[in-house]
Amino acid sequence: MTLIPEYDFKKIFFEPWSTLELCIWNGQIILMGILVCWTCGIVGSFIVVRRMALMGDAISHGILPGLALAFICSGSMALGPMWIGSCVAGITCSFCIEWLRFQTPIKEDAALGLVFTSFFATGVLMLGMEAENAHIDPECILYGEIGFTPLAPDLKLGSLRLGNQALWTMGGVFLSVAIAAVVFYRQILISSFDPILARSMGTPVRQVHLGLMLSLSLATVASLEAVGVILVVAMFVFPAVTASFFFDRLSSIVFFSLPLGLAYSIGGFHLAHWFDCSLAASMVVFAGLLFIPCCFLAPNSGILWKITSLRNVGR
Amino acid sequence: MKPVRSNSSPLTGRCFPWFSIFFLLVCAFINQTLLGAQIQSPVDISLGDRALRFLQMRDYSVRIVAVGSILIGISCGMMGSFVVTRRLSLFGDTLSHAVLPGIAIGFLWVEAKDNLALLIGASMAGFLGVACVTLLKKFSKVRQDSALGLVLSGFYAIGICILTRIQKMEFGNQAGLDTYLFGQVSSLSESDLWGICISLALIVLFMTSNHRELLVSGFDLEFSKSMGLPSEAIQYAMWGLLAFCVISSLQVIGVILASALLIIPAASASLLAKRMSTYILVSALLGAIAGFVGAFLSFLGQRIPTGPLIVVVATTFFLLILFLRPSQGIIVNWLQSRRQSRQIEMENMLKAIYQVMEKQEFSEPAVRMEEVTRRRGVGKDSRAKEIESLIDSGYVSRSYEKNKFAKLPHEQFISLTPKGWENACRIVRNHRLWELYLTNEARYAADHVHEDAEKIEHVLGEETVRKIERLLSNPKKDPHGKLIPSLVDVRKGWLPEFPLNKNE
Structure with missing residues (x-):
């Protein structure tokens, strides 16, 4: 068995879809991937234009103690308590960062690095201690396993079986994030690019910021079981940055993250099938593979064009 | 025109690195004295006994653990003081995450946990990661924070991919590579200790021989350029050292939290010290204490990963200093x-x-x-x-x-x-x-x-x-x-x- 298995088109692309059962099983995984990518892509576009990509990183690490606490208190991995716990932790985290930054001589980057590593470490310790007397899987929260999606129980409404619960939850989160993005699009747009103008126009800049933080925590928690807290950063950053090579308008960037999410999920799935490795990680690797040519060849800001034009100028 | 550098200028007066040579000798001495009686498997004894055993240091592995964690604390603390003053904290974080695929590939290369291979792989991946960030920033319109996020998560994902792949291969079971994610101080071996010593010696050598250049270029880059100091070269040398420092400490603190040991002691020291030299010393001291206490706690708790413990200890110190420091501590201020x-x-x-x-x-x-x-x-x-x-x-x-x-x-x-x-x-x-x-x-x-x-x-x-x-x-x-x-x-x-x- 070697590191790079033989490339077999038929095995990689047809085998997962050969029988109906396999189709349903893998379809659920891919659908979950798409929903995660879309949710994170929408939130991520706003985060990236606000230059808060690393804040996203920090929050996604910083919610860990809240998750651990919520799990210890409620004893389940249900979305409700987990979200509340993570919101509390996420807001505390961002509050600590701001406080250190403005009230002490600590610089912004050091404050960020200090707070989120401390929060993360506390969370890992809490999970580690809890793991001894409860059956929570810290690995699941840290790395996620999207392949377990089809194992989730069915959502029941009376006697009606509506299908996979995990998918329904993720779909609900996606819908609420999408609706919020559409409804508050103008406010977010103005407060992202010109907070002073936004304030003079009566836009509640602080509340917009807070709402964005809350939806960031919501997206992170919802996609936690699928991709884990570290890889979720990639889901935030990659679609937005890749889209920004092609588009300048924020709305186009947000919309372009949808086809990108589709591509990441399907491409990552088959990549993982080829290499027989972690599904979530290979989704991110696929995103990286898509990013590289875009970075070089994007029509108006690709590196290649820039270098050639520089050379022309030199002549 | 290059400015003439005279020997009398305070900026060129170098102290010959006797100190670091002396330091290497001390390291060698420590390693020699470590070769004492070995007591195996400290399992199934009570907490108090374990604490006693650790503090008495009669155990060979305990001594390695203690010395290793202290040295790592020192080197990260020293390096961190430069990282924090130059506002590179998040570069450190990206670097430590980007190292993961290198570790995985290094492991694949020799099909065993060989330190040299891991070190080479990790260095290469780390440099590649930093190069990616620099190039993205320089040549594309991707902003720095996004570039850091991209490289961090992208490299990390590649690393996870390869690691999950390794676990499915026939020699993957004995890997124990997951200790690299959160660190496990008890897996520290003598050769690891040598790696730590060498990187610490390099750091000390670099700092003592370039102290003034580092000082000037760290606080006023333009000024240092105008003085004709090789600030670019110093910057790249610092990158290299930072990579070595992070990589040699990975075994103890792990990939995910490695940046914390760089940032937290240095940030705490920045609250106390005004001069760069005291700053570095305080930061190294705090790092050493955090490393030692973290290792001690991890030894007590057996299976608890060391990295988070060290970070929690360091944060506790930070908070104590923040609240209680004499001149502007929050309590005093209040x-x-x-x-x-x-x-x-x-x-x-x-x-x-x-x-x-x-x-x-x-x-x-x-x-x-x-x-x-x-x-x-x-x-x-x-x-x-x-x-x-x-x-x-x-x-x-x-x-x-x-x-x-x-x-x-x-x-x-x-x-x-x-x-x-x-x-x-x-x-x-x-x-x-x-x-x-x-x-x-x-x-x-x-x-x-x-x-x-x-x-x-x-x-x-x-x-x-x-x-x-x-x-x-x-x-x-x-x-x-x-x-x-x-x-x-x-x-x-x-x-x-x-x-x-x-x-x-």
């Missing part, structure tokens, strides 16, 4: 500002008493308490408390007078002691002088000056008051036509039969 606001409240109360007396045209030596509290406004209780504290500090004395209506409680009267009188006069005087100054000299409208004077009256020093007096040629009345209490009034007590005689 106490100070509380004392100050108490002082201001007391002075305002004295002023209110004076004003009530003035309203009665100083006919009575004592005034009704109610009138004073009414003048100060807001909650009666807190005002009563303020008067209590004034009485305690001897500014005011209190007397009771029987009410005309026998059923009602006694009415409270308060009168100023000489000390209180002096202070009240001083405050009122400051206030009115300042108002006058603002209207006469700064051309403020008379109805705008009160708020400003209300604040400044508490902080005007004796000297400034004299100056203003001279400037306004010893005025008698403020812009609102009220008398300014003069120095003579203060000394005499103004009215002959004033509170003075009542108190005596």
Whole structure:
């Protein structure tokens, strides 16, 4: 068995879809991937234009103690308590960062690095201690396993079986994030690019910021079981940055993250099938593979064009 | 034209790196002495015994663990002080995450956990990651924070992919590579210790030989360029050292939290130290303590990963320093500002008493308490408390007078002691002088000056008051036509039969 298995088109692309059962099983995984990518892509576009990509990183690490606490208190991995716990932790985290930054001589980057590593470490310790007397899987929260999606129980409404619960939850989160993005699009747009103008126009800049933080925590928690807290950063950053090579308008960037999410999920799935490795990680690797040519060849800001034009100028 | 660098210039005076050579010798000595009796498997003994065993250091592996964690703390602390002053904290984080695929590939290469292979792989991946960030920033319109996020998560994902792949291969079971994610100090071996020693020696060598260059280029890059210092080369050398430092500490602290050991001790030290040299020393010391205590706790708890423990210990130290540091600690600051606001409240109360007396045209030596509290406004209780504290500090004395209506409680009267009188006069005087100054000299409208004077009256020093007096040629009345209490009034007590005689 070697590191790079033989490339077999038929095995990689047809085998997962050969029988109906396999189709349903893998379809659920891919659908979950798409929903995660879309949710994170929408939130991520706003985060990236606000230059808060690393804040996203920090929050996604910083919610860990809240998750651990919520799990210890409620004893389940249900979305409700987990979200509340993570919101509390996420807001505390961002509050600590701001406080250190403005009230002490600590610089912004050091404050960020200090707070989120401390929060993360506390969370890992809490999970580690809890793991001894409860059956929570810290690995699941840290790395996620999207392949377990089809194992989730069915959502029941009376006697009606509506299908996979995990998918329904993720779909609900996606819908609420999408609706919020559409409804508050103008406010977010103005407060992202010109907070002073936004304030003079009566836009509640602080509340917009807070709402964005809350939806960031919501997206992170919802996609936690699928991709884990570290890889979720990639889901935030990659679609937005890749889209920004092609588009300048924020709305186009947000919309372009949808086809990108589709591509990441399907491409990552088959990549993982080829290499027989972690599904979530290979989704991110696929995103990286898509990013590289875009970075070089994007029509108006690709590196290649820039270098050639520089050379022309030199002549 | 290159500026001529003379040997007498303070920036080129290098101390020959004797220190680091000496240091290497010490490391070698430590390694030799470590080869003592070995006691295996410290499992199934009680917590107290384990603590005792660790602290007695009779155990070979314990000694390796202790020395290794302390050395890592020192090297990360030293490196961190540069990382934090140059605002590169998040680069450190990205670097440590980007190292993961290198570790995985290094492992694949030799198909076993060989330290050299891992080190080479990790260095290459780390450099590649940093190069990606730099290139993205330089050549594309991706902003720095996004570039860091991209490289961090992208490289990390590649690493996870390869690691999950390795676990499915036939030699993957013995890997134990997951210790690299969160660190496990007990897996530290002698060769790891050598790696740590070498990277620490390199760091010390680099810092002692380039101390001044680092200082200048860290705080003023343009200036250092204009002096002809090789700031670019120094920057790249620093990258390299940072990579070595992070990689050699991965075994103990793990990929995800490696940046914490760089940032937290240095950030805590930045609260304490003003000079770079003390800063580096304090940071190294804090790192060493955090490393040692973290390793100790991890040893006690057996299966708990070391990295988070070290980070939690370091954060605890940070918080202690933040709250308790002598000059500007939060608690000290808080106490100070509380004392100050108490002082201001007391002075305002004295002023209110004076004003009530003035309203009665100083006919009575004592005034009704109610009138004073009414003048100060807001909650009666807190005002009563303020008067209590004034009485305690001897500014005011209190007397009771029987009410005309026998059923009602006694009415409270308060009168100023000489000390209180002096202070009240001083405050009122400051206030009115300042108002006058603002209207006469700064051309403020008379109805705008009160708020400003209300604040400044508490902080005007004796000297400034004299100056203003001279400037306004010893005025008698403020812009609102009220008398300014003069120095003579203060000394005499103004009215002959004033509170003075009542108190005596």
